[in-house]
Amino acid sequence: MIPIRLIPMTGGQAAVEALRQINPAVFAAYPITPQTPIIEGFAKLVASGKVTTEFLPVESEHSAMSAVIGAAVMGVRAMTATSSQGLMLMSEILSVASGLRLPILMNVAARAISAPINIHCDHSDVMNVAGVGWLQFFSENPQEVYDLNFIALKVAESINTPAMVIQDGFVTSHSLELLETLPDDKISKFVGNYTSKINPLDFNEPKTIGPLVLPDYFMEVKKAQINDFDLALEAFRLESEAYFKISGRMIKTIEEFHTEGSESAIVCLGSTAGTIKHYIKNEPEKGYSLIKIVSYRPFDYSGLAKLLKKYQKVIVLERAPTYGATGFLTQEVYAALRLLKEQKDVKTYVYGLGGANFGLSDVSEILNDS
Numbered sequence: 001m002i003p004i005r006l007i008p009m010t011g012g013q014a015a016v017e018a019l020r021q022i023n024p025a026v027f028a029a030y031p032i033t034p035q036t037p038i039i040e041g042f043a044k045l046v047a048s049g050k051v052t053t054e055f056l057p058v059e060s061e062h063s064a065m066s067a068v069i070g071a072a073v074m075g076v077r078a079m080t081a082t083s084s085q086g087l088m089l090m091s092e093i094l095s096v097a098s099g100l101r102l103p104i105l106m107n108v109a110a111r112a113i114s115a116p117i118n119i120h121c122d123h124s125d126v127m128n129v130a131g132v133g134w135l136q137f138f139s140e141n142p143q144e145v146y147d148l149n150f151i152a153l154k155v156a157e158s159i160n161t162p163a164m165v166i167q168d169g170f171v172t173s174h175s176l177e178l179l180e181t182l183p184d185d186k187i188s189k190f191v192g193n194y195t196s197k198i199n200p201l202d203f204n205e206p207k208t209i210g211p212l213v214l215p216d217y218f219m220e221v222k223k224a225q226i227n228d229f230d231l232a233l234e235a236f237r238l239e240s241e242a243y244f245k246i247s248g249r250m251i252k253t254i255e256e257f258h259t260e261g262s263e264s265a266i267v268c269l270g271s272t273a274g275t276i277k278h279y280i281k282n283e284p285e286k287g288y289s290l291i292k293i294v295s296y297r298p299f300d301y302s303g304l305a306k307l308l309k310k311y312q313k314v315i316v317l318e319r320a321p322t323y324g325a326t327g328f329l330t331q332e333v334y335a336a337l338r339l340l341k342e343q344k345d346v347k348t349y350v351y352g353l354g355g356a357n358f359g360l361s362d363v364s365e366i367l368n369d370s
Contacts, residue, residue: 005181011172012037014142014179015081015107015165018149020045021187024105025076028056028067033119034169035083035109061086065093072102073209075196077153079104083169084111087125091132094162098133099225100210103156103163105149106134110270110319111169112354120355121169123269123320126296127328133225135163135232136297138269141172143179144294147243147251153191154239159228160197166296168271170355186246232298253295254303262287264313264370267304267333269293272317272351272358279363288367293329304336313345315370319352 009017015038019027027046029039046055054071058064064080071078082090087108097104110126112118130136137152139145148165156163167173200207213221236253244250257277266276266288273292280288291307293299308314314337318327326334330348337344347370352358 005183006178007181008176008178009142009146010037010174010176011139011142011145011167012109012174013041014146015149015167016041016045017181018146019079019107020051021182021184022077022079022105022149022153022191023051024053024079026054026056026068026071026078027080028058028064028071028078029080029082030058030061030064030086032061032083032086034111034121034173035081035086035107037173038081038107038109061089062093065090065097068104069093069097069100069102072097072104072196073100073198073200075199077105077194078102079106081107081109083109084113084119084125087129088113091129094129094132094134096210097162099221101160101225101228103153103160105153105156106162106164107145107149108164108166109169109173110166118354119169121171121319122353122355123328124353126164126166127320130297130328133161133229134297135161135295137163137165137295138293139165139167139172140271140273140292141179142167142175142177143249144251145172146179146181147247147249148294150187150191151236151239151243151251154242155232155235157194158235158239159231161229161232166270171271180247180249182247190243190246229298233295233300236295251294253293253300254307255290255292255294256307257290257292259284259287259289262289263311264315265289265291265308265311266315266317267291267293267329268317269296269319269329272319275358275360276363279360282360286367293332296332299332299335301332301336301339304333305339308333308337308344309340309342311344313347313370315366316346316348317366318348318350321350321353
């Protein structure tokens with residue numbers, strides 16, 4: 001029997017609790033709303049001696065990522081957290097972390113990017129760095145923030161690739177919900193001790209970190225990186241199954257909330273899934289189902305194609321603007337549909353930019369329009 005410990009936590013607090021149980025060797029960060037509660041809460045744990053982590057309060061997000069890269073190169077667990085312009089400032093260094101094959105874990109409170117300045121939720125920040133070689137996992141609520149931190153860490157370490165655990169700024173990061181936490185000993189056993197495959201201090205096998213690579217080998221390096229990234233979906237499945245055994249909670253790369261007989265599916269990311277679920281529960285006769293994408297990078301194209309096969313209409317909800325192009329998530333939906341070689345009615349709606357409210361009435365309006 002799995003013991004249940006229900007504790008009220010925000011998404012930010014859930015991330016802090018997960019980090020406490022992981023107890024990384026190094027945590028470097030710079031505060032930025034709405035990520036601030038994560039590093040504030042973790043700093044308190046460091047100050048009180050509840051973790052043994054070396055906390056580095058750096059002067060910018062660029063420095064934070066540089067610091068955790070340095071720590072990860074030395075073979076220890078290194079983590080950070082950020083949001084919005086902080087993630088944008090890190091972007092120069094994000095590809096260094098992935099290119100060096102460093103399994104860094106980063107919590108991101110998704111927020112709009114400037115200009116104009118806005119501190120509230122949308123997915124502009126994380127979508128703009130989706131192509132730099134990081135795993136990206138989206139959380140619906142604080143419970144998933146907590147759970148995904150452990151799964152993401154194990155996946156990252158299994159394929160030597162950095163990972164982001166993404167939660168919606170304010171909507172999740174500052175919203176209080178009951179969640180189940182696991183005992184420290186269970187988490188400690190699950191995450192285990194980290195042993196890096198790189199030891200730069202082994203003078204019997206000297207290594208060069210981050211060398212210049214010219215055209216004769218650059219393609220080979222990137223091919224190896226891509227090939228390992230392609231292992232992430234299977235790694236996620238294996239780690240999620242292992243986590244299910246200790247928690248009773250199964251997290252899949254894609255979650256379907258199906259209404260019997262429905263011919264239309266709504267595809268979305270993050271906290272919006274909770275709103276859609278509530279609508280479907282209260283309006284089952286409307287005939288809609290939900291498909292929630294958890295793993296955005298890597299994207300489970302075949303998994304999505306199998307789920308979409310039974311639907312005639314697909315409604316894609318985008319929480320980030322695109323300029324002169326199809327929406328970020330919509331592009332992935334079209335790519336999945338190409339595997340089916342079937343025509344589907346696809347409609348895209350952009351919503352919730354800069355924290356614009358998205359409630360049941362907004363869901364109803366979109367569905368009536370579609």
